[in-house]
Amino acid sequence: MIAEKMKPYLQNNSAIRAMFEEGKKMAAEFGADKVYDFSLGNPNVPAPEKIKEAIKEILEQEDPVFVHGYMSNAGFPHVRQAIADNLNERFETQFSENNLIMTVGAGSGLNVCLKTLVDPGDEVIVFAPYFLEYGSYIRNYDGVLVQVDPDLDTFQLNLDDFSAKLSERTKAVIINNPHNPTGVVYSEETVRRLAEIMENKQKEYGHAIYLISDEPYRELAFDGAEVPFVTKYYDNTMVVYSYSKSLSLPGERIGYVIIPDELEDSENTITAATIANRISGCVNAPSLIQLAVAKCVDAEVDLGYYDRNRKTLYEGLTGYGFTCIKPEGAFYLWVKSPVEDEKQFVDAAKKYHILMVPGSSFACPGYVRLAYCVSYETIVNSLPEFGRLAKEFC
Ligand code: PLP
Numbered sequence: 279m280i281a282e283k284m285k286p287y288l289q290n291n292s293a294i295r296a297m298f299e300e301g302k303k304m305a306a307e308f309g310a311d312k313v314y315d316f317s318l319g320n321p322n323v324p325a326p327e328k329i330k331e332a333i334k335e336i337l338e339q340e341d342p343v344f345v346h347g348y349m350s351n352a353g354f355p356h357v358r359q360a361i362a363d364n365l366n367e368r369f370e371t372q373f374s375e376n377n378l379i380m381t382v383g384a385g386s387g388l389n390v391c392l393k394t395l396v397d398p399g400d401e402v403i404v405f406a407p408y409f410l411e412y413g414s415y416i417r418n419y420d421g422v423l424v425q426v427d428p429d430l431d432t433f434q435l436n437l438d439d440f441s442a443k444l445s446e447r448t449k450a451v452i453i454n455n456p457h458n459p460t461g462v463v464y465s466e467e468t469v470r471r472l473a474e475i476m477e478n479k480q481k482e483y484g485h486a487i488y489l490i491s492d493e494p495y496r497e498l499a500f501d502g503a504e505v506p507f508v509t510k511y512y513d514n515t516m517v518v519y520s521y522s523k524s525l526s527l528p529g530e531r532i533g534y535v536i537i538p539d540e541l542e543d544s545e546n547t548i549t550a551a552t553i554a555n556r557i558s559g560c561v562n563a564p565s566l567i568q569l570a571v572a573k574c575v576d577a578e579v580d581l582g583y584y585d586r587n588r589k590t591l592y593e594g595l596t597g598y599g600f601t602c603i604k605p606e607g608a609f610y611l612w613v614k615s616p617v618e619d620e621k622q623f624v625d626a627a628k629k630y631h632i633l634m635v636p637g638s639s640f641a642c643p644g645y646v647r648l649a650y651c652v653s654y655e656t657i658v659n660s661l662p663e664f665g666r667l668a669k670e671f672c
Contacts, residue, residue, distance in 0.1 A: 283417070287414070295318075297315075297317035297318070297633050297634075297635055298315075298317050298318045298320075300317075300628075300633065301313060301315035301317055301318075301633050304628075304631060304633070308631060311655070311659065312631055313631045313633070314630075314631055314632045314633065314652075314656055314659065314660035314663060315633045315652065315656075316632065316633055316634050316635075316647075316648035316649050316650065316652065316660075317633045317634065317635050317649060318649060319458065319523065319608075319609065319610070319649045319651060320528060320649075320651065321522075321523060321526040321528065321579070321609070321651045322651050322652050322653050323526050323579055323580050323583050323584070323651070324526060325525050325526040325527055325579075326525060326526075326574065326577040326578065326579060328573070328574045328577045329525060329527070329570055329571075329574055329577065332569075332570040332571075332573040332574055333566065333567075333570050335573070336566065336569050336570060336573075337566075340569070345565060345566060345569065346565060346566070347565065348561070348562065349562055349565060350552075350562070351379075351552050351553070351555050351556040351561060351562050352378070352379040352380065352548075352552045352555065352562075353378070353379065353380025353534070353562060353563055353568055354380070354565070354568055354569065354572070355375045356375075356572065357380060357568045357569065357571070357572040358375035358376075358378040358379075358380065358534070359374065359375040360572040360575055361378055361534060361571070361572065361575060362374055362375055362377060362378055363575075364575040364576065365536075369507040369510070370510075371507065371509060371510070371538075372539075373536060373538065376548060377536055377537055377538055377539065377548070378534050378535070378536055379534060379535045379537070379548070379551055379552055379555055380532070380533075380534050380562065380563035380568050381518075381532075381533050381534055381535055381555060381560070381563055382531040382532070382533070382560045382563050382564070383494075383520045383521075383522055383528070383531045383532060383533045384492060384493075384494045384518050384519065384520035384522065384533045385411065385415075385520075386531070386533070386555075386558065386560055386563075387518035387519070387520065387533050387534065387535045388411075388412070388415050388452075388490065388492060388518050389415050389418060389554075389558055390535055390551050390554045390555050390558065391450070391488075391490045391516045391518060391535060391551070392415055392416060392418065392419050392421065392450070392490075393418070393419055393554040393557075393558060394547060394550045394551045394554045395449055395450050395488055396416070396419040396420075396421040396449055396450065397419075397420075397421075397449070398419070398420035398421070399420065399421075399422060399447070400421050400422065400447060400448075400449035400450075401421070401422045401423075401424045401445060401447040401448045401449060402416045402421045402422070402423055402424065402448075402449060402450045402451070402452060403424045403425075403426060403440065403443060403444065403448055403450070403451040403452070404416075404423060404424070404425055404426070404451075404452050405425075405426045405428070405435055405436065405440070405452075405453065406425050406426060406427060406428045406640070406641040406642050407428060407433075407459055407460060407612075407637060407640035407641055407642030407645070408425075408452070408454065408640060408641060409454060409458055409459075409492070409640070410639055410640060410641065412452055421449070421450075422447075424443050424445075424448070425443075425641060426439045426440045426443055427439045428642055432462070433457070433460040433462045433603055433612065434462060434464060434465075434468055435453070435464060435468055435472060437468075437471055437472060437475060440472070440475065441475050441479075444475070444476070444479045444487070446483045448479070448483075448487050449487065449488065450487070450488040450489070450490055451472075451476065451487065451488070451489050451490065452490045452491075452492060453472070453489065453490075453491055453492065453508075454491075454492040454493070454495075455469075455491065455492075455493060455495075455496075455505055455506075455508075455607075456495040456496070456498060456499055456503075456505060456606065456607025456608040457495075457607065457608060458494075458495065458608050458610055458640075458647075459610045459612055459635070459637070459640045459642075459645075459647035460603050460605070460610065460612040461588075461603060461604075461605025461606060461607055461608050461609075461610045461611060461612055462603065462605070462606060462607070462612075463499055463503040463504075463505055463606040463607040464505075464506070465504075465506070466504065466506045466511075469506045469508060469511050469512075470511055472489075472511075472512075473489075473508075473511040473512035476489060476512060476514075477512070480514070486514050486542045487514065488514045488515070488516060488541075489508060489512050489514060489515045489516070490515075490516050490518060491508040491515055491516070491517045491518065492518045493505070493517060493518065493519050493520075494518075494519065494520035494522055494523045494524070494533070495523050495524070495607055495608040495609075496519065496524065497524040497578065497579070497581070498523060498524065498579075498581065498584060498607055498608050498609060499606060499607040500581070500584075500585050500588060500605070500606055500607065501606060503606040503607055505607065509536065509538045509540070513538070513540040513541060513542070514541050514542055515538065515541065516535055516536065516537055516541070516551075517535065517536040518533065518535055519533050519534050519535075519536070520532070520533035521533060521567075521571055523579075523608070523609070523651075524578075524579060525571070525574070525577060525579055526579055527567065527571075530564065530567040531563070531564060531567075532563055532564060532567045532568065532571060533563075534563075535551060537551055583654070584609050584650070584651065586654060587609070587650040587651075587652070587654060587657050588605055588609070588611070588650060590654070590657050590658065590661075591611055591648065591650050591657050592604060592605065592611060594657075594661040594664060595611070595613060595664055598664055598665055598667075598668035598672060599668055599672035600613050600614070600616070600664075600668065600672065601613070601614040602614070609649060609650050609651040610647050610648065610649055610650065611647070611648040611650055612637075612645055612646075612647055613634075613645060613646050613647075613648060614644065614645055615637070615644055615645055615646055616671035616672055617671065618644060619643075620636045620637050620638065620643055620644055620645060620646050621636050621638070623646060623671065624636045624646055626667065626670060626671070627667055630663035630664075630666055630667050631663065632660060632663055632664065632667065634646045634647060634648050635647045635649075
């Protein structure tokens with residue numbers, strides 16, 4: 279008999295994954311070029327050539343016992359130092375290898391942070407719409423998810439509702455910038471105001487409230503949008519990063535957590551997080567790809583590719599009369615459903631072989647998400663189908 283805690287997952291298995299499977303079935307039936315699958319944030323841009331070169335070099339030149347062996351649970355020290363140096367150069371921070379823990383992507387990084395911080399009954403605040411796995415991750419540690427309502431005009435952080443929902447039981451707050459699913463980038467001013475509210479509440483309650491900044495899309499920002507580096511605004515911040523999106527390496531499962539020295543009781547927290555990494559069963563992040571990313575700290579994915587998709591899809595859909603939030607970051611377009619029940623809209627789109635994810639999968643019904651990390655041809659060929667869909671609805 280499976281655990282009680284797992285039973286709800288059987289009923290509510292990820293709608294996004296279900297849609298992805300449906301896309302594969304439709305592609306087999308109608309041909310891949312006749313299916314417009316915007317369901318999953320699986321980058322279509324290949325990883326930079328430099329990654330392949332680095333992997334080859336490591337396999338050819340390094341001692342295989344070293345390359346494939348266990349290492350410190352936090353990851354290879356020289357890998358962490360190379361990443362810290364790169365961050366310090368770009369963001370004027372002062373991290374050392376001791377502030378970084380290599381993780382199995384951002385998913386694992388978030389679990390490391392929550393395992394380190396959350397006791398049963400502790401509240402963790404998230405801002406709707408949000409990556410729904412946050413709920414699963416918080417429940418892993420018997421934390422209580424507290425949801426802040428969206429600001430439906432801008433989809434920036436709703437700081438009024440946030441202030442009202444911060445309580446004595448709040449242990450942590452999760453933000454995600456640039457944002458999945460809306461494509462919004464939170465400005466420096468927004469982060470500053472968030473930090474100020476949290477500082478005041480820490481003083482009022484007399485205990486630390488941690489900010490977990492989930493940043494797998496950090497480098498994916500368009501039109502010169504600046505993504506503030508949150509540790510500079512709030513001391514009790516943990517940053518969760520992943521190379522899944524920024525270097526198109528989602529299957530390699532590689533990322534890191536930053537715990538700055540300024541964080542309260544940082545030494546114990548870093549040790550606890552390293553242990554959390556180990557006892558989560560991950561032990562350490564995969565070694566070969568750790569070594570490879572250390573050689574590619576300045577590698578970049580082709581941002582122009584996503585930018586072209588972003589503009590073409592946004593202009594195409596708004597041209598047909600759909601209301602969309604203009605994305606500034608990540609690779610998602612957030613579209614207002616023309617009917618109240620967005621699942622009806624999602625179902626209707628399937629007739630035109632368009633797959634999109636209902637907003638209720640991000641705790642925000644009435645909207646849909648399109649992941650535009652697909653080929654440009656998919657975007658261009660999908661537009662006439664969106665036109666037909668618009669005739670039905672707009
Ligand atoms: N956080 C957000 C906001 C995401 O969108 C994703 C993946 O889509 C993750 C975390 C998990 O990323 P990873 O593949 O690094 O585990």
